Amino acid sequence: MEQIIKIKNLRKSYGQGENRQEVLKGISIEVGDGEFLAILGPSGSGKSTLMNVIGCMDCFDEGEYWLTGEPVYKMNDAELTRVRNRKIGFIFQRYHLIQKYTALQNTMMPLLIRGVSRREAAEQSMEKLKMLGIGEQRINHRPNELSGGQQQRIAIARALVGSPKLLLADEPTGALDRETGEEVLALFRQLNEMGNTIVMITHDLHVAKSAKRIVKIIDGQLYEGSKSELLD
Amino acid sequence: MTQDTGLYGKMRFTEILHLVWINIMENKFKVILTSLGIIVGSATIVMVIAVGHGGEVDVQKQFKTLNAGSINISVSTEAEMRDQMMQGSFGPGGDMPGDMPSGMQGGMPGGMPGGTAGNRSGSRSGFGGNLAKKQSVVLSTTDVDTISSLVTGLSDVSIYTSATAKVEGGDLTEETEYTTVGVQSNYQSICNLELLQGDFISDDDQDSKNKVAVIGYTLAQDIFGSAYSAVGESLSIEGKTYEIVGVLSKMGSVSSGISPDNSIFVPYSTALKYVFGNNAVSQITAIVSDVNQVAEKMEEIKSILMEDHPNANFTVTDAGSSMEAATSSAKTLSRLLITVACIVFIVGGIGIMNVLFVSVKERTQEIGILKALGCSKREILLEFLSEANFISIFGGVMGVAAGFALVPVVRLSGMTVAPLAVSGIYAMLFAVCTGTLFGFYPAWKAASLMPIEALSQK
Structure with a gap:
């Protein structure tokens, strides 16, 4: 099985001198192709920092990180930008859709940034939006004209459209009601079954249960175990 | 993918x-x-x-009709000099009435011959009379001859006088004052005046003191309705009848300190005898062939005139400096x-x-x-x-x-x-x-x- 993520002894701290606070204390983890991993942890455990580092959106102090075999820890800003566009699909808790763009324009962005033509980007985006249940009548709507569930589906379509190696989700159901949250989790399972690798950050045990594998993060340290052990 | x-x-x-x-x-x-x-x-x-x-x-536009090599000579009394100094003017030829650009009026040195037309308008009244009495020296054709014969490198020398005069005739219903300029025949070439119809003042007119006039385009329109129908008509200037022998083309500019479009030109000798009389204040313009010699010629002319008129205050200015300054x-x-x-x-x-x-x-x-x-x-x-x-x-x-x-x-x-x-x-x-x-x-x-x-x- 191809390794998507390989992290060895990753450390990150904020502040300096007496105010220095270590947030990630020597994290090591491997995620294989096709896995559906939930990183479960309470607020302030360092899970969001870990997600930002995995998503190449934040730097770290020590350790090694390979993404699909590429050494992220050696990359400069431009290379990290390329990796974010080509290899990672982000799904945020607050969707992070650009309000002035239509659903279609938002979905097309990763492809347009990659240099794909508008026509081709639109075709591929339409396909993903359709797959996620966003009909043609909704594609020219702006995010604020859509429900939370629909916005999250557009965010998922945007994450999928570039066919990334890794889907990185940060509390994907956090802003949704229970029913819509369930629908989104079902969608994640479906996407995983289709072969997508998913890493999901959550504080919610129920949400974490949807994943095939769970790791716990407490006070900046990762704990692995069987799903039932960790859920207990 | x-x-x-x-x-x-x-x-x-x-x-x-x-x-x-x-x-x-x-x-x-x-x-x-x-x-x-x-x-x-x-x-x-x-x-x-x-x-x-x-x-x-x-x-x-102001200097369109000016020759860069032209020198203007005028005489001023001490009182006049003092007045003009107080007004910030540099010489009697310095006033350029008419359409000078704003900010440049009332201080332009080197006004051209006849440039005192506006100020001199009062010379028919009390003030002008007093001024004339104070002026002990009056430039004349003799001075023109002196300059022409003693100063080399001049292509032309001319004398003229200007002031307002009462005019009647044509469509005018009442006596109206117009700028009248007494000129010699070479004034036309000196000021680059173009004729629309007829002829300019001739040497013969000058010698015989003929009562003939050349009028400006706008003035012809005002008095006769059309610039094309004025030649052959007559006008009364200060009570004397003048035949119109020529009409100037529309100049649209100020030439020699006056606006040719609104002026009447008569022979210099006629102007002295019938229009201005003893009150005439004349000025001389000399054209220097080589513009690089203007300063030198100005000094030369001034010193020659000072020999003949030791008590006079001569103001000698050149058009080139005025153009440059403006x-x-x-x-x-x-x-x-x-x-x-x-x-x-x-x-x-x-x-x-x-x-x-x-x-x-x-x-x-x-x-x-x-x-x-x-x-x-x-x-x-x-x-x-x-x-x-x-x-x-x-x-x-x-x-x-x-x-x-x-x-x-x-x-x-x-x-x-x-x-x-x-x-x-x-x-x-x-x-x-x-x-x-x-x-x-x-x-x-x-x-x-x-x-x-x-x-x-x-």
């Missing part, structure tokens, strides 16, 4: 422009407000160049106005910078999303810079249009405004440079944000 089909795998510039367009359409009112500084700046540039150039055109004044005015326009632009540019800074703050999260999706620093920089440039170009185009549209309005105030097409190019260049310069820093700040920093901003 989607392949990297784009140019070098980077976002296409047309797509960046599309994002810029979306932003602009979302914030139309803000764009217009931001552009205001640039609109005002561009319009100012167009206007100041038009006004500045208008001043230069005015000066050129042109220089107009250019200084232009430069001053352009400086003002540049200041307006800088203020407009700072306005753009402020708005873009606010825009960066407002759009921090959007920048974070774009960066998270893989938008590079260069692409974000390009997007914000393109937006600043769009605002500048929009402002520039609107400003240039407003500037040209204002030209006829400003003309209503009587100011000479001569817009130049090149001013539009300058204004656009300034607008784009200002937008790029002041738009760069906020754009660079936006592009330099870390994705997570930007995303976490509320």
Whole structure:
């Protein structure tokens, strides 16, 4: 099985001198192709920092990180930008859709940034939006004209459209009601079954249960175990 | 999987422009407000160049009929000198009545022969009479002969006198005062006067003191209804009848300190005998063949005249200096106005910078999303810079249009405004440079944000 993520002894701290606070204390983890991993942890455990580092959106102090075999820890800003566009699909808790763009324009962005033509980007985006249940009548709507569930589906379509190696989700159901949250989790399972690798950050045990594998993060340290052990 | 089909795998510039367009359409009112500084700046540039150039055109028009090598000689009494010094004038020939550009009136040295027409208008009344009595020396044709024979390098020398005189005849219902100039035949070539019909004053007219007159285009229209029907008609000047032998073409300029369009020209000898009598104040104009010798010839003429008239105060001025001074004044005015326009632009540019800074703050999260999706620093920089440039170009185009549209309005105030097409190019260049310069820093700040920093901003 191809390794998507390989992290060895990753450390990150904020502040300096007496105010220095270590947030990630020597994290090591491997995620294989096709896995559906939930990183479960309470607020302030360092899970969001870990997600930002995995998503190449934040730097770290020590350790090694390979993404699909590429050494992220050696990359400069431009290379990290390329990796974010080509290899990672982000799904945020607050969707992070650009309000002035239509659903279609938002979905097309990763492809347009990659240099794909508008026509081709639109075709591929339409396909993903359709797959996620966003009909043609909704594609020219702006995010604020859509429900939370629909916005999250557009965010998922945007994450999928570039066919990334890794889907990185940060509390994907956090802003949704229970029913819509369930629908989104079902969608994640479906996407995983289709072969997508998913890493999901959550504080919610129920949400974490949807994943095939769970790791716990407490006070900046990762704990692995069987799903039932960790859920207990 | 989607392949990297784009140019070098980077976002296409047309797509960046599309994002810029979306932003602009979302914030139309803000764009217009931001552009205001640039609109005002561009319009100012167009206007100041038009006004500045208008001043230069005015000066050129003023001196169109002047010969750069001409020297004017006049005599002034001590009292007159004192009066003129107090008025800031440099000599009796210095007054240039008529349509001098604003800011240049009442102090122009080197007024041309006959240039005292306005001041001398009172010479028929009490003040002029007193002045004439004080003046012990009067220039005459003898002085012309002296200068012609003793000073070499002069192509022409002429004497004339001018003042207002009462005129009757034609369509005039009552006696009206017009500038009347007593001239010799060579006055026409000296002042580059063009004839529409008939002939100019001849040597024969001068010698025989003929009562003939050549009139200006506008005056002919005023008195006879048409400039073409005046020749052969007659006019009464100071009670004597004169036959009109010629009409000048429309000059539209001030020649020799008077406006030929509104003047009557009669033989010099006739003017002395029938029009001005003993009150005539004459001036001499000499044309120097080589303009480089003007200063030298001025000194020479002055010293020759001083020998003949040791008690007189001669004022010798040259047209070249006047032209140079007036042109220089107009250019200084232009430069001053352009400086003002540049200041307006800088203020407009700072306005753009402020708005873009606010825009960066407002759009921090959007920048974070774009960066998270893989938008590079260069692409974000390009997007914000393109937006600043769009605002500048929009402002520039609107400003240039407003500037040209204002030209006829400003003309209503009587100011000479001569817009130049090149001013539009300058204004656009300034607008784009200002937008790029002041738009760069906020754009660079936006592009330099870390994705997570930007995303976490509320």
